[in-house]
Amino acid sequence: MAKALNLKIKKQTNPSKVRKPQFAKAHLAKTQDLYVKTEELKVFGIEKVKEQIYSNPRFQASLIIKRVLEDKNSLTINVNEIVTPKDIGFTSELAYGVIRYLPQLNFIANKLLAKSFKKENYFAQFILLIGIYQILYMREAHHAAVYENVELCKKLYGKGVATVINACLRKLLRELDELVALSKEVSLLPKWLQNQFNERIPQAQFTQMLEAMNANPPLWLRVNQSKITVESFLQLLAQEQIDYLQHPHIKQAILLPKALNVTEIPGFKQGYFSVQDLHAQLASLILTKDNTLKTPLIVDTCCSPGGKTTHLLDLIPQAKMIATDIDKTRLKRVYENLERLEQQALVVAADARTPEKWLPQTFERLTKDKSHSNELVDLFLLDIPCSGSGVIRRHPDIKWLRTPADIERLSQIQLEILEKSWKYLKTGGKLLYTSCSILGQENEQVVEKFLQKVNNAKVIPLDTFIQEHIETQSILKVSQGVQLINTLNGGDGFYYCLLTKTA
Ligand SMILES: C[S@@+](CC[C@H](N)C(=O)[O-])C[C@H]1O[C@@H](n2cnc3c(N)ncnc32)[C@H](O)[C@@H]1O
Numbered sequence: 050m051a052k053a054l055n056l057k058i059k060k061q062t063n064p065s066k067v068r069k070p071q072f073a074k075a076h077l078a079k080t081q082d083l084y085v086k087t088e089e090l091k092v093f094g095i096e097k098v099k100e101q102i103y104s105n106p107r108f109q110a111s112l113i114i115k116r117v118l119e120d121k122n123s124l125t126i127n128v129n130e131i132v133t134p135k136d137i138g139f140t141s142e143l144a145y146g147v148i149r150y151l152p153q154l155n156f157i158a159n160k161l162l163a164k165s166f167k168k169e170n171y172f173a174q175f176i177l178l179i180g181i182y183q184i185l186y187m188r189e190a191h192h193a194a195v196y197e198n199v200e201l202c203k204k205l206y207g208k209g210v211a212t213v214i215n216a217c218l219r220k221l222l223r224e225l226d227e228l229v230a231l232s233k234e235v236s237l238l239p240k241w242l243q244n245q246f247n248e249r250i251p252q253a254q255f256t257q258m259l260e261a262m263n264a265n266p267p268l269w270l271r272v273n274q275s276k277i278t279v280e281s282f283l284q285l286l287a288q289e290q291i292d293y294l295q296h297p298h299i300k301q302a303i304l305l306p307k308a309l310n311v312t313e314i315p316g317f318k319q320g321y322f323s324v325q326d327l328h329a330q331l332a333s334l335i336l337t338k339d340n341t342l343k344t345p346l347i348v349d350t351c352c353s354p355g356g357k358t359t360h361l362l363d364l365i366p367q368a369k370m371i372a373t374d375i376d377k378t379r380l381k382r383v384y385e386n387l388e389r390l391e392q393q394a395l396v397v398a399a400d401a402r403t404p405e406k407w408l409p410q411t412f413e414r415l416t417k418d419k420s421h422s423n424e425l426v427d428l429f430l431l432d433i434p435c436s437g438s439g440v441i442r443r444h445p446d447i448k449w450l451r452t453p454a455d456i457e458r459l460s461q462i463q464l465e466i467l468e469k470s471w472k473y474l475k476t477g478g479k480l481l482y483t484s485c486s487i488l489g490q491e492n493e494q495v496v497e498k499f500l501q502k503v504n505n506a507k508v509i510p511l512d513t514f515i516q517e518h519i520e521t522q523s524i525l526k527v528s529q530g531v532q533l534i535n536t537l538n539g540g541d542g543f544y545y546c547l548l549t550k551t552a
Pocket of ligand 1: 351357379432
């Protein structure tokens with residue numbers, strides 16, 4: 050990846066320190082020629098850009114959009130990698146917005162463009178999409194949205210391409226109402242996903258879910274009750290004049306209607322709260338709901354960044370916790386969270402498909418017990434890798450990066466993880482199979498295949514628990530377990546199936 054260079058001309062204010070004119074000139078000449086190589090844009094006719102352009106939020110957003118759509122890279126990773134903290138709000142709004150509304154914006158772009166851009170000018174297409182997004186969805190003055198995007202194109206491609214962008218955006222302003230009305234019919238989902246949701250979700254719920262999927266996601270906090278009472282935390286919010294809504298049935302779940310940076314919320318450093326979606330908060334509540342053991346052995350595979358690990362430890366602080374994830378880099382977040390919350394877990398980089406390679410040894414490290422049988426675990430949390438179709442509102446790139454083949458591949462991995470983990474669960478122990486997917490293929494269909502293969506598993510019904518905690522419009526009836534879908538100020542799409550070992 051090309052890196053932004055960080056040279057700046059410093060103003061000399063102290064006359065005694067003013068450099069000699071020749072030196073100043075030479076220095077100036079050098080900095081004016083400061084370029085960033087953009088090898089990845091060569092195919093779009095851009096080999097290098099001035100540092101000033103590279104740090105332009107519209108350029109950065111276009112680069113991110115290109116990386117998602119052309120290179121099939123993650124939106125979130127690229128936003129974090131490219132964008133400077135001071136521009137993060139604006140640039141990520143542009144990039145997320147375009148990726149979220151892509152089919153609608155493309156539809157309008159096609160109406161505006163007399164002919165498509167040639168490959169060597171194609172980067173201008175991303176800039177056009179940004180301009181359309183700004184005019185449709187951002188409050189910024191329309192003329193500024195036109196001017197800034199046209200200027201960027203001029204700097205990258207010269208007058209010709211800039212004139213095309215200018216003509217398109219001005220036409221959009223003239224025909225705004227008509228084009229918006231026409232584009233409203235365009236589905237914002239890929240066809241295969243739209244079909245799968247259509248088949249699975251009743252129309253009224255589907256409409257609600259789509260509305261939520263295309264809106265900015267809500268910010269939910271979970272109060273860490275081993276650190277502070279919910280009441281005291283709410284007082285802190287009130288003192289800071291931060292608006293909040295407490296969930297009526299899950300008292301530690303707090304919704305902040307206005308998104309804030311976590312560090313601006315009181316008590317972050319002290320570990321008073323964690324950011325965790327409402328439905329994600331159910332996982333640990335479900336797994337521990339009838340627990341009577343003081344020091345159960347809990348295994349949380351696929352644990353990064355540790356949202357559910359830390360919740361489990363908040364609920365059962367004496368638990369012996371093994372937290373694992375295949376991704377070492379992501380595990381850093383688990384360490385950070387455990388440290389911030391002053392909690393203890395044995396964190397291991399491990400593949401959940403092969404527990405035989407690490408679970409017995411890890412158990413020995415934790416308990417110094419060498420005399421165990423294979424059945425070790427009291428409570429098993431399997432937050433399996435999935436398509437993420439339930440968190441599209443947080444990661445809209447999922448719509449364009451996942452394919453039906455991915456779902457098939459993932460469902461095999463999910464079944465493998467479930468089967469392998471099962472062997473290490475104690476008789477009478479519980480295992481929660483959970484995903485942030487709304488697709489049956491990754492959820493109840495995996496459980497059903499599993500139930501056909503083993504004769505010592507029983508599904509524990511969750512209907513009453515869920516109905517007592519979650520509003521009806523978020524609940525979808527499925528053959529095994531519980532499927533939750535995302536709603537505007539509710540939680541994300543999650544699936545839960547609680548199993549117990551009978552023999
Ligand atoms: C949905 S996220 C987990 C979220 C986490 N449980 C939480 O609540 O914060 C799924 C995780 O599965 C991990 N993963 C993917 N394949 C895995 C495998 N074969 N074994 C272990 N972890 C895996 C990913 O690295 C990712 O961190």
